[in-house]
Amino acid sequence: MTAIIIDTETTSLDKPEVIELAYLGPLDTPLTAADPGVQLQFKPSVAISLGAMCTHHIIDEDLDGCDPWPGLWEPPVGVTYLVGHNVDFDWKAIGSPNVKRICTLALARMVWPSIDSYSLGALIYHLYPHGMARKMVRGAHSALIDVELCNRVLFSLVDALQPRNWEHLWQISEKARIPTRFTFGKYGPRDGQKGTPIGEVRRSDPGYIRWCLTSCDIVTNDPYWQKALRGEAA
Secondary structure: OEEEEEEEEEOOOOOOOEEEEEEEEEEOOOOOOOOOOEEEEOEOOOOOOHHHHHHHOOOHHHHOOOOEOOOOOOOOOOEEEEEEOOHHHHHHHOOOOOOEEEEHHHHHHHHOOOOOOOOHHHHHHHHOOHHHHHHHHOOEOEHHHHHHHHHHHHHHHHHHHOOOOHHHHHHHHHHHOOOOEOOOHHHOOEOOEOOOEHHHHHHHOHHHHHHHHHHOHHHHOOHHHHHHHHOOOO
């Protein structure tokens, strides 16, 4: 069972089409050294939004002559795991293939709970001397550079977590993805303080928990929030 580290750049956050896709691998183990990555570009059927453009700096003219985005992309044969930073976005953008997802964003929040930002760039500044990190993050939001940065973060996570294999790391990721505190609503963060622990709210305000489970889109659209509010383990 192998994995790839993936990143996409898209036309927008709402109904995105992939315009750039990069991956490293396939990787046999979480500590496998990756060969140089593969980067693909596609011409979308819709215009790139201004918000997306100012993030990745890809403009429509850059994609003239590229093949059109086919609507889905399948990982190489034999790949069982997809690794990415906020991996669900990339997974959905490429068509939700039948693979297990390992989220470096969730793992980073679990391993380094006290830092103030979990973007890829912020994590690189956390992990490396700042002068070196500044050189490394130049060009971030290019898909190929982002997968290389994600690979660096992954190595540090693996060093901290010591997973036996990809399956074990996936199991840790699944647990890390279950929220422990409210990030929204009346129990969300206030005045620089973290949100209220979910377990505390389950005990003190079960009616709010029931409302979230039935009527809050953040919860009803996310199986990890549902597990958290129901008190289920990964």
